[in-house]
Amino acid sequence: GQNIDQPTEMTATEGAIVQINCTYQTSGFNGLFWYQQHAGEAPTFLSYNVLDGLEEKGRFSSFLSRSKGYSYLLLKELQMKDSASYLCAVMDSNYQLIWGAGTKLIIKP
Amino acid sequence: TAGITQAPTSQILAAGRSMTLRCTQDMRHNAMYWYRQDLGLGLRLIHYSNTAGTTGKGEVPDGYSVSRANTDDFPLTLASAVPSQTSVYFCASSDSRASTDTQYFGPGTRLTVL
Numbered sequence: 001g002q003n004i005d006q007p008t009e010m011t012a013t014e015g016a017i018v019q020i021n022c023t024y025q026t027s028g029f030n031g032l033f034w035y036q037q038h039a040g041e042a043p044t045f046l047s048y049n050v051l052d053g054l055e056e057k058g059r060f061s062s063f064l065s066r067s068k069g070y071s072y073l074l075l076k077e078l079q080m081k082d083s084a085s086y087l088c089a090v091m092d093s094n095y096q097l098i099w100g101a102g103t104k105l106i107i108k109p
Numbered sequence: 110t111a112g113i114t115q116a117p118t119s120q121i122l123a124a125g126r127s128m129t130l131r132c133t134q135d136m137r138h139n140a141m142y143w144y145r146q147d148l149g150l151g152l153r154l155i156h157y158s159n160t161a162g163t164t165g166k167g168e169v170p171d172g173y174s175v176s177r178a179n180t181d182d183f184p185l186t187l188a189s190a191v192p193s194q195t196s197v198y199f200c201a202s203s204d205s206r207a208s209t210d211t212q213y214f215g216p217g218t219r220l221t222v223l
Contacts, residue, residue, distance in 0.1 A: 004151065031209065042199060042214035043152070050209075087152070095205065096167070097212065099151030 002026045004100035006088050011106045012078055020073045020086050020103045028093020034062050034073045035087040037102065043087055047073070075105075083107045112136060113215035115200050121221045122190050130185040130218050132200030140205040141183040142167075142212065143175060145196040152199065158183055159205060190222045 003025045012018040024032070031050040035043035049055055049064035049071060061074040073086055085102040092098055113134045122128050134141065139160050144152040154167030158177040172194060174186045183202075187194055197219050201212040 033211070042216050045211050045213065048209045048211060089152075091210065095210065096154060096157070097152075099153075101149060101151045 002090075002092060002098045004088055004090060004098055006086075006100040006103045008101070009104045009106065011108060012075075014078055014080060014107055014109050016078050017074065017076050018078060018105065020075075020088075020105065022071045022073070022088035022100060024069050024071070024088070024090045024098070024100075026090045026092045026098055029066060030091040030093070030095055032062075032064055032071050033089045033091070033097065034060075034071075035089065037085045037087055039084070046086075078107050080107050080109070113200060113202055113213060115198075115215040115218050117218060118216070119219040119221075121223060122187075124191055124222055125189055128187050128190060128220075130187075130198055130200075130220070132183045132185070132215055133181050134183075134200075134202040134213075134215075135181065136202060136204075136213070137180060138202035138204050138213075139180070140203045140210075141177065142201040142203075143173070143183070143185045144199045144201065145169065146199060146217075147196050155185065155198075190220075192222045194220065195222045196220060 006022045034046040037043040047062040054063045059076045064071045087102045088100040089097045116131045142157045143155040156175040158164045200215040203212045
């Protein structure tokens, strides 16, 4: 079966750095997505990786290793507004997204 | 632009009743999707449409039907609601011909079936 694993919950301090990991086992791979979802709101797109390596976008970076079936989302200079769930999703061989359950990130002052 | 809109925002429905959740996008995306999101689970695909006039079944299609008469609209119908269909429903769209095929989501419909 297809599976996306990410931690259920993480806590970090305002101004710090946090890394959210995602491991996957899917039938085929056509890219990995990270989304942010604030409570009661829709998921919003953060990043996309299809090749190995690091993609940087402001305070957020995303890393991919296809051989290890592994990705992480790195958030720097954490702000209170970063408190949200972060969803990892992989596009499989049928070009359908397989979603992880999400990581709830709690930021403390 | 509005992007993707969904209606209603929330609804309480008696078991056995039918209901249609509406979804409209103005981005001229060819592909549209319906997901449900339940606590502790990832988003699960109910139905999708790669282009107007075609639809396909996702991971959890039972009890739901869809139609795609035009590019903009993708309604989801529950013919006879059951309590297990209590969930938050998200509609999404994408330009599947683009290099990243990124999906963009509507605000969601919170449905409670009693």
